[in-house]
Amino acid sequence: MICIAVANQKGGVGKTTTAINLATALAAIGRRVLLVDLDPQGNASTGVGVGRDQRERSSYDVLIGAASLAEAAVATRVPRLDLVPATVDLSGAEIELVDLPNRTGRLGDALAAAAGRWDVCLVDCPPSLGLLTLNALAAAQQLLIPLQSEFFALEGLSQLLGTVERVRQGMNPGLEILGVVLTMFDRRNNLSQQVAEDVRACLGGVVFETIVPRNVRLSEAPSHGLPALIYDLRCPGSEAYVRLAREVMGRLARLSEMEAA
Ligand code: ADP
Ligand code: MG
Helix, strand or coil: CEEEEECCCCCCCCHHHHHHHHHHHHHHCCCCEEEEECCCCCHHHHHCCCCHHHCCCCHHHHHHCCCCHHHHCEECCCCCEEEECCCCCHHHHHHHHHCCCCCCCHHHHHHHHCCCCCCEEEEECCCCCCHHHHHHHHHCCEEEEEEECCCCCCCCHHHHHHHHHHHHHCCCCCCEEEEEEEEEECCCCHHHHHHHHHHHHHHHHHEEEEEEECCHHHHHHHHHCCCHHHHCCCCHHHHHHHHHHHHHHHHHHHHHHHHHC
């Protein structure tokens, strides 16, 4: 099982939208996908149609050791896509984890115990670099970073990359950056264009070719409890996420070829 953390400590940059729709696209091409909602706000859970009354076991239970991933996972309306939901308990977890042994390795241990059950695990991280995100970075082989196409897009990135470096030096030497994806791109806005150019100039090939446009269908879909890919497969936002999934699969395939060689 490959684990991809979707992280950026900034809020509202498209982490959850990316996690949901990438997970759906990967499930659609036959992968068994687990989406782990690690944000106390639970937007990924709501966004795939798992309401608060259906969240019996949660990512909180997994982190404190009260449930395995298999016990906490629920099926979604998307075939092959399972979810470990988040509940508000998770907002206390940052503090509770401090006193537990192996406080950054708990998600990783849970994933190791679930080996073979899913092909891909996507972790939707909260907007912080606290213990929840550290658990995701420690558990993942790959990090996917959504960046909003706006003026301060790159601000805060060095802090995230610094955290990645510390994680590599300590708990997870194998952590790689799968890529950076620009989100909420507005074609008619010169600033968006400029930001995209700056980001490419600064980060180069790590930036995905696919740019996710600002598209109201992407923001409407969660209120229907559906991934945009199911809500409206033909909208520009969904089409972008299908292309992104293709790029992700391509990069993963190249990485596993390199490992085999
Ligand atoms: P994060 O998880 O980083 O906080 P979200 O994915 O929840 O970000 O996105 C923040 C808000 O912007 C949400 O209301 C979401 O529906 C909306 N949104 C995300 N991506 C797009 C997009 N490409 N076009 C339009 N709205 C978007
Ligand atoms: Mg989110």
